[in-house]
Amino acid sequence: MTNPVPVPQLEETAKKIRRRFLGMHFQAKAGHIGSGLSCIDLLTYLYWSHLRPGDRFILSKGHAASALYACLRERGLFSEEEIQRYYRDATTLPAHPAAMAHAEIPVALGSLGHGLPISAGIALGYRIQGEDRRVACLLSDGECDEGSVWEAALFAGHHRLSNLAVLVDANGLQGYGRTDEVLGLEPFADKWKAFGFEVREIDGHDFTAIGRALSSAAGDKPLCVICRTVKGKGVSFMENKLEWHYLPMNEEQYKKALEEQGR
Amino acid sequence: MRVEFAAALKETLNADPSAMFLTGDLGYNAFEELQKTYGKRFLNAGVAEQNMVGVAAGLALTGMRPWVYSITPFLTFRAFEQIRIDVCFHNLPVRLVGNGGGYTYGIMGSTHHALEDLGVLKGLPNLSLFFPCAGDQVQAAVHAMAALEGPAYLRLAISAFAKAGRKPLSENPRTLTRRYRKGGAVTVIGVGHAVEIALAAMESSPSTDADVFGVARFPFDPAADAELWESARRTGRVVLVDEHYLAGGVAESLAAALPALSRTILAARYRKDQLYGTSRFHLEQSGLTPEAVLNACQTKG
Numbered sequence: 001m002t003n004p005v006p007v008p009q010l011e012e013t014a015k016k017i018r019r020r021f022l023g024m025h026f027q028a029k030a031g032h033i034g035s036g037l038s039c040i041d042l043l044t045y046l047y048w049s050h051l052r053p054g055d056r057f058i059l060s061k062g063h064a065a066s067a068l069y070a071c072l073r074e075r076g077l078f079s080e081e082e083i084q085r086y087y088r089d090a091t092t093l094p095a096h097p098a099a100m101a102h103a104e105i106p107v108a109l110g111s112l113g114h115g116l117p118i119s120a121g122i123a124l125g126y127r128i129q130g131e132d133r134r135v136a137c138l139l140s141d142g143e144c145d146e147g148s149v150w151e152a153a154l155f156a157g158h159h160r161l162s163n164l165a166v167l168v169d170a171n172g173l174q175g176y177g178r179t180d181e182v183l184g185l186e187p188f189a190d191k192w193k194a195f196g197f198e199v200r201e202i203d204g205h206d207f208t209a210i211g212r213a214l215s216s217a218a219g220d221k222p223l224c225v226i227c228r229t230v231k232g233k234g235v236s237f238m239e240n241k242l243e244w245h246y247l248p249m250n251e252e253q254y255k256k257a258l259e260e261q262g263r
Numbered sequence: 264m265r266v267e268f269a270a271a272l273k274e275t276l277n278a279d280p281s282a283m284f285l286t287g288d289l290g291y292n293a294f295e296e297l298q299k300t301y302g303k304r305f306l307n308a309g310v311a312e313q314n315m316v317g318v319a320a321g322l323a324l325t326g327m328r329p330w331v332y333s334i335t336p337f338l339t340f341r342a343f344e345q346i347r348i349d350v351c352f353h354n355l356p357v358r359l360v361g362n363g364g365g366y367t368y369g370i371m372g373s374t375h376h377a378l379e380d381l382g383v384l385k386g387l388p389n390l391s392l393f394f395p396c397a398g399d400q401v402q403a404a405v406h407a408m409a410a411l412e413g414p415a416y417l418r419l420a421i422s423a424f425a426k427a428g429r430k431p432l433s434e435n436p437r438t439l440t441r442r443y444r445k446g447g448a449v450t451v452i453g454v455g456h457a458v459e460i461a462l463a464a465m466e467s468s469p470s471t472d473a474d475v476f477g478v479a480r481f482p483f484d485p486a487a488d489a490e491l492w493e494s495a496r497r498t499g500r501v502v503l504v505d506e507h508y509l510a511g512g513v514a515e516s517l518a519a520a521l522p523a524l525s526r527t528i529l530a531a532r533y534r535k536d537q538l539y540g541t542s543r544f545h546l547e548q549s550g551l552t553p554e555a556v557l558n559a560c561q562t563k564g
Contacts, residue, residue, distance in 0.1 A: 056324075099352035106324055108352050111344060117314040118349055121321020128283070128303050129325065148345075151314035158309075 060115020157196020
């Protein structure tokens with residue numbers, strides 16, 4: 001996973017994951033489609049080009065679990081049988097990641113504001129034990145309303161957890177409105193800087209930019225990459241639409257969404 | 264109990280190189296030696312309890328065994344969801360230590376009292392609760408917690424009715440249940456440090472025909488605590504004393520579990536017109552007194 005994967009290959013992989021993801025959601029009649037689509041490119045980069053054996057990834061925005069499941073299936077870490085049971089009775093793959101169901105998903109997430117404190121603890125644990133391992137944690141921008149995110153940011157900055165990378169999937173939409181209207185986060189980059197992070201702000205769908213941001217040395221500071229993304233990315237009629245935080249697809253919508261992924 | 268806790272924790276940190284101590288910016292005049300001795304394994308996480316518990320869960324995921332300390336309401340109530348999800352759902356070896364069970368903090372006021380802690384924590388999966396009867400039981404509780412694979416909570420408290428020199432007749436090494444006295448007419452049970460109220464009652468009226476126990480661990484283990492269960496069956500009358508609100512408390516659960524025919528629970532009470540004072544003042548305001556215990560013992564259920 002340490003060899004750089006060419007961008008066209010990452011793009012093709014992300015498309016495959018989107019197709020799988022849309023299929024899972026159509027079959028399950030499950031919502032949270034927009035939230036997953038906005039971070040599939042980030043997940044693709046993390047799992048194909050960033051995470052090394054022994055590194056940890058924590059999906060703090062647990063409502064994007066199906067995007068992670070689709071990604072882990074594509075990576076060969078989940079079986080097809082498991083994926084087929086997504087969102088059904090007696091599954092290990094509910095809408096938000098469950099506790100202790102899979103080695104690749106070490107913690108239950110879905111209540112916002114939990115992933116960053118845990119990630120900071122993992123990063124600190126590796127450091128205390130002298131292990132050269134890293135943690136990446138993916139937050140949503142709406143999640144940054146939670147006070148515990150900023151408690152953890154203060155902690156990570158103070159302890160200079162340089163083995164921690166925070167990615168914020170900043171798609172600008174949260175549960176019931178636009179983030180700038182609900183509870184404004186700007187100046188967002190300045191906030192993370194002020195908490196002791198090295199900050200990059202990028203287009204979260206540009207693999208070259210993601211790669212450059214994640215590999216740029218942050219010295220002895222934790223890294224925060226603010227990824228400006230599009231909620232519903234890749235499906236024209238879902239892009240930047242709040243309702244796709246909730247709605248499932250009907251057959252016609254599914255066909256159209258799939259067509260847009262090409263073949 | 265804080266001093267006894269610091270001593271027992273030192274043994275644990277010595278014995279287990281993966282053990283670590285985190286405090287929510289508390290412990291003045293108690294933990295300075297630990298801080299000097301254990302370097303990176305002592306961490307003041309600041310006044311940020313939600314983060315501290317999440318960090319502890321993260322540390323545990325890397326193989327460490329953290330102890331997390333604060334004043335108990337700030338740990339249990341502020342960080343409840345982190346305890347529930349991050350720690351308990353994953354059955355992680357995180358040891359939560361709350362100082363100031365019940366009315367221990369007295370005149371500090373109601374923000375510092377913990378009268379619902381055991382009640383809210385009792386329902387969490389995988390979590391074992393420890394509430395020592397007295398300072399001389401803290402070491403045993405810490406050792407029992409350290410030996411667990413999963414999470415645990417320790418409630419440190421000081422009773423307004425504590426008196427030096429009170430010794431139990433016996434202590435069950437597994438459940439930590441203590442027997443303080445033998446008698447035949449009634450079974451009196453204190454939940455943790457509330458047993459001191461019952462013991463003060465017996466000292467003021469030595470002829471009372473009461474079997475007296477202190478319980479210190481939840482969930483209960485009726486098979487291991489056969490002596491207590493047998494006492495309740497034999498006397499048919501149980502009086503429980505709990506420095507905790509009645510609803511959801513350990514006394515309420517124990518009363519439901521025991522085979523006695525008649526039960527009285529003396530517990531802390533919230534009143535809209537309540538006033539504030541020492542822990543003893545609060546106990547008296549709640550009717551949690553030796554006199555109330557004696558009255559309950561003399562009442563036929």
